[in-house]
Amino acid sequence: MLNNKVRAHSLVDSVTERLEAAILSGELAAGSKLSELQLAMSLGVSRGPLREAIRRLEGRKLLERTTNIGVRVVALSRKDVSEILQVQEVLQGLACGLAAKHMSDADIDALEQVLTRYKHKPGKGEDYDSWDLDFHTRIIVGSGNERLSKMLTEEVNFLLKVHRSVAVTTRETALRVVEEHKQIIAALRRRDPVAAEAVMREHISHARIESLSAEFADDVTEAKKKTPAKKSGRVRAAKSVR
Amino acid sequence: MLNNKVRAHSLVDSVTERLEAAILSGELAAGSKLSELQLAMSLGVSRGPLREAIRRLEGRKLLERTTNIGVRVVALSRKDVSEILQVQEVLQGLACGLAAKHMSDADIDALEQVLTRYKHKPGKGEDYDSWDLDFHTRIIVGSGNERLSKMLTEEVNFLLKVHRSVAVTTRETALRVVEEHKQIIAALRRRDPVAAEAVMREHISHARIESLSAEFADDVTEAKKKTPAKKSGRVRAAKSVR
DNA sequence: ACCGCGCAAAGTGTCAACAGTTTACACATT
DNA sequence: AATGTGTAAACTGTTGACACTTTGCGCGGT
Numbered sequence: 001m002l003n004n005k006v007r008a009h010s011l012v013d014s015v016t017e018r019l020e021a022a023i024l025s026g027e028l029a030a031g032s033k034l035s036e037l038q039l040a041m042s043l044g045v046s047r048g049p050l051r052e053a054i055r056r057l058e059g060r061k062l063l064e065r066t067t068n069i070g071v072r073v074v075a076l077s078r079k080d081v082s083e084i085l086q087v088q089e090v091l092q093g094l095a096c097g098l099a100a101k102h103m104s105d106a107d108i109d110a111l112e113q114v115l116t117r118y119k120h121k122p123g124k125g126e127d128y129d130s131w132d133l134d135f136h137t138r139i140i141v142g143s144g145n146e147r148l149s150k151m152l153t154e155e156v157n158f159l160l161k162v163h164r165s166v167a168v169t170t171r172e173t174a175l176r177v178v179e180e181h182k183q184i185i186a187a188l189r190r191r192d193p194v195a196a197e198a199v200m201r202e203h204i205s206h207a208r209i210e211s212l213s214a215e216f217a218d219d220v221t222e223a224k225k226k227t228p229a230k231k232s233g234r235v236r237a238a239k240s241v242r
Numbered sequence: 243m244l245n246n247k248v249r250a251h252s253l254v255d256s257v258t259e260r261l262e263a264a265i266l267s268g269e270l271a272a273g274s275k276l277s278e279l280q281l282a283m284s285l286g287v288s289r290g291p292l293r294e295a296i297r298r299l300e301g302r303k304l305l306e307r308t309t310n311i312g313v314r315v316v317a318l319s320r321k322d323v324s325e326i327l328q329v330q331e332v333l334q335g336l337a338c339g340l341a342a343k344h345m346s347d348a349d350i351d352a353l354e355q356v357l358t359r360y361k362h363k364p365g366k367g368e369d370y371d372s373w374d375l376d377f378h379t380r381i382i383v384g385s386g387n388e389r390l391s392k393m394l395t396e397e398v399n400f401l402l403k404v405h406r407s408v409a410v411t412t413r414e415t416a417l418r419v420v421e422e423h424k425q426i427i428a429a430l431r432r433r434d435p436v437a438a439e440a441v442m443r444e445h446i447s448h449a450r451i452e453s454l455s456a457e458f459a460d461d462v463t464e465a466k467k468k469t470p471a472k473k474s475g476r477v478r479a480a481k482s483v484r
Numbered sequence: 485a486c487c488g489c490g491c492a493a494a495g496t497g498t499c500a501a502c503a504g505t506t507t508a509c510a511c512a513t514t
Numbered sequence: 515a516a517t518g519t520g521t522a523a524a525c526t527g528t529t530g531a532c533a534c535t536t537t538g539c540g541c542g543g544t
Contacts, residue, residue: 007308007309008309008310009309010309012297013309048290051294052293052294052297053297055254055294055295055297055298055301056297056298056300056301057301058298058301059297059298059299059300059301059302060301060302067250067251067252067255068250068252080389083387083388083389083390084389086336086340086387086390087333087336087387087389087390087393089336090332090333090335090336091329091332091333093332094328094329094331094332098328145325145328145329146325147322147325147326147329148325148328148329151329
């Protein structure tokens with residue numbers, strides 16, 4: 001212990017975390033413009049630290065700033081999502097391949113327990129999401145490649161979560177997922193990196209196709225935004241939030 | 243034409259670009275601490291915009307800030323480089339696989355010309371670097387996946403360039419690279435995504451091994467930094483620059 | 485000579501005010 | 515009525531000053 005150094009974190013750090021959470025939770029809707037003054041007041045800080053926090057998230061491509069106009073939360077286009085999913089596929093594949101080499105037997109046991117503990121109640125709404133997340137997170141961490149882990153969790157998967165395309169999970173897909181997870185575990189047990197990578201890629205690929213085919217409802221999603229957004233001709237994204 | 247909108251770019255934008263270039267060129271050495279006041283003065287801006295630019299690069303993991311202490315340019319450890327190279331391998335592989343589907347015949351012709359135009363003068367120092375960069379850039383762009391392109395050029399490859407492990411290019415390796423590039427082109431011509439990805443990964447993998455085996459000279463590299471850096475006991479990174 | 489204490493200098497964190505740009509609305513014109 | 519113009523409000527961009535933290539140095543005690 002005592003390795004974790006206690007550092008007084010600045011306002012910028014706090015604000016960054018707060019914004020990040022707000023974006024993830026949808027409190028700051030994708031595409032919505034945010035007002036510096038209002039946000040600063042509601043967060044109880046001055047514009048300085050807020051602007052710096054915004055800049056940081058800008059560097060992480062979560063926010064976009066247009067000079068003299070303002071800041072808005074990124075809104076991923078179908079093309080963006082498609083492209084990111086392709087990247088996700090190979091990165092998850094890499095993680096799984098590495099995991100086949102680096103995960104301990106105990107780790108794999110734990111992974112399998114995650115699977116068996118869920119197997120009996122498939123398709124249960126939010127349970128499913130957290131379970132699937134847990135399964136994949138264990139493999140990502142198990143890759144032993146910290147950089148890869150951060151890229152996947154903090155960049156790629158984070159962006160996809162922001163977009164959260166209300167993945168409707170039917171009972172069939174849930175069962176298929178369980179089956180594929182089994183295959184992944186089998187490959188890991190065999191310590192077969194090539195197979196592990198291939199199976200994982202196949203698995204992600206399925207989710208990819210599903211996710212994209214559900215994307216036809218994009219305009220519906222748009223209409224669900226907080227602000228009514230009277231669209232007059234051009235598409236006009238939701239206005240200020242909070 | 244007229245598609246390129248003319249946006250007045252702010253000081254923060256200019257400063258960000260300047261810093262980015264300075265980091266890439268080594269003007270701001272990896273690991274060196276930078277003073278806000280001095281930097282702001284030498285750039286001719288006040289601390290505000292500079293700090294915001296720093297925050298942005300912080301979000302891109304090019305700079306690291308420690309509260310109340312200061313900002314320093316990232317210094318990649320051997321582990322970091324190794325991990326990033328693994329990621330690079332699969333991403334370049336993906337790009338090449340996609341390129342096999344998306345590149346036009348004309349694109350491939352152009353790519354082949356890059357190769358043949360260089361083939362006759364292999365191993366010529368800086369020529370080699372720009373040639374190799376050109377070759378790979380064409381494939382990355384040819385993938386048609388803009389997100390992937392940006393990830394590779396602005397994140398992964400950028401970080402590796404910052405580290406620039408003085409890749410000594412022997413004549414043998416240059417010849418091998420030419421040979422492998424030929425195979426890549428062949429796979430692209432065959433429109434064989436699987437082979438294209440595999441060959442590219444193999445190719446990158448070779449570079450990876452070479453790069454890492456050259457890393458034993460890390461302390462030498464350290465000593466070559468601008469500031470003499472009197473190391474007293476603990477390793478002490480180069481101090482203020484400019 | 486060594487260690488600890490405290491003060492001063494330098495540097496970062498935060499803020500509030502000012503300057504410049506955009507946006508929206510009202511008014512005048514055709 | 516529709517269109518263009520000008521002005522005011524709102525907002526972003528930038529700055530300089532102030533507060534707090536860290537760092538380095540010197541002094542006195544042991």
